[in-house]
Amino acid sequence: MxxxxxxxxxxxxxxxxxxxxxxxxxxxxxxxxxxxxxxxxxxxxxxxxxxxxxxxxxxxxxxxxxxxxxxxxxxxxxxxxxxxxxxxxxxxxxxxxxITQDYPITPKEHGVDFLMDHRHLWLRSPKQRAVLIVRAEIIRAVQEFFDTRGFKLVDPPILTPSSCEGTTELFHTKYFDEDAFLTQSGQLYMEAAAMALGRVYSFGPTFRAEKSKTRRHLIEFWMIEPEMAFVDLDESLRVQEQFVSHVVQSVLTNCRKELEVLERDISKLEKITAPFPRITYDDAIKFLQENGHDIPWGEDFGAPHETAIAESFDKPVFITHYPTAIKAFYMKPDPNRPEVVLCADMIAPEGYGEIIGGSQRIDDPALLEARFSEHELSTEAYQWYLDLRKYGTVPHSGFGLGLERTVAWICGLDHVRETIPFPRLLYRLYP
CATH class of the missing domain: 2.40.50.140 (Nucleic acid-binding proteins)
Known part of the structure; x- marks a missing residue:
């Protein structure tokens, strides 16, 4: 038998x-x-x-x-x-x-639009299969890292009554007789969970109604968002670099065959071990200006700027202490220099851009209320968030890692559309 x-x-x-x-x-x-x-x-x-x-x-x-x-x-x-x-x-x-007749995807070259129209079949190809296996390993390694370090998985809501960051780039829907929106981030809810459980993380879909067509952007993507009570920015950065190192090394250990299929240069990934270099926003601006970029202090970085900075390092690099004016309302100002906040973006090597954004959160109730006024946010909609500072406020920090950008970097892909089984792009909702 x-x-x-x-x-x-x-x-x-x-x-x-x-x-x-x-x-x-x-x-x-x-x-x-x-x-x-x-x-x-x-x-x-x-x-x-x-x-x-x-x-x-x-x-x-x-x-x-x-x-x-x-x-x-x-x-x-x-x-x-x-x-x-x-x-x-x-x-x-x-x-x-x-017996299959006239299978659409043959060994010949096909255009991107054709392949995306047949995404349900394109997934069967060796390269796409390898990407999905690496993605699955990254997810497993993410959960392993946090689950073995005292973090608890918490699921924030997908339907929310307001924006996480006060922006208008939201998908609107009706929630019976109320307005609701698809979540841009679970962060605010994770802060509440951290006040109950100490160290928590979420892993779920997020949505951005940005009319962007770059190779780094998706409309629907997945985020890993940890929040940590009694943790300052420096400790958060240590967690982040250990976290990313763990994920990359897990892929190297468990997905060698898939990386070979993808023709990934693993020597570059083998260098991804903590600690990671850090530079301030001030230093980054100075570096860019000295290397031909016309960017004034106070302006946020675009893809060319991030790529230029990353090319100076063979590991991810933290850019810290961005101007307060260009960052989210909940980020804590540096006590010694209030015009910048206690935050950091992690920029991946090889031109893959920001994969993590994080900060120490404002824990002073009066300052947070002042930020609400400055950003014209509804205190009624956010009263529960203000309560976190009213009842037992503590220093706390958190960050968010975009799964698809991380998959693109580790796999060495040109576009994030190949990093998720069925990508949602500006002009694509099929299949």
Missing amino acids: AVQCMIREVGTHAGETVRIGCWLHNVRSSGKIVFLQLRDGSGYIQGVVVKSEVPEEVWTAAKSLTQESSLYATGVVREEPRSQSGYELTVTGIEIIQ
């Missing part, structure tokens, strides 16, 4: 007869031998069909298979050092489930 197994498990069945449910990725023939490149989602294996060793109906079935046809393949697992998996399948039986 054949053992039902997945391709990733064949190494434990060497010399045995197995049955694998799979799809045909590719096929080639050399006269009386057919080589079937089979995939089942867990991996790839070559199935070898020898005409003189199988019944006629098996040979006929092998010859009839087309790209992405589905089947059950039965055969003996053999060690094969030349194979990527180290094994191949000497096929003895084929049970066809479906």
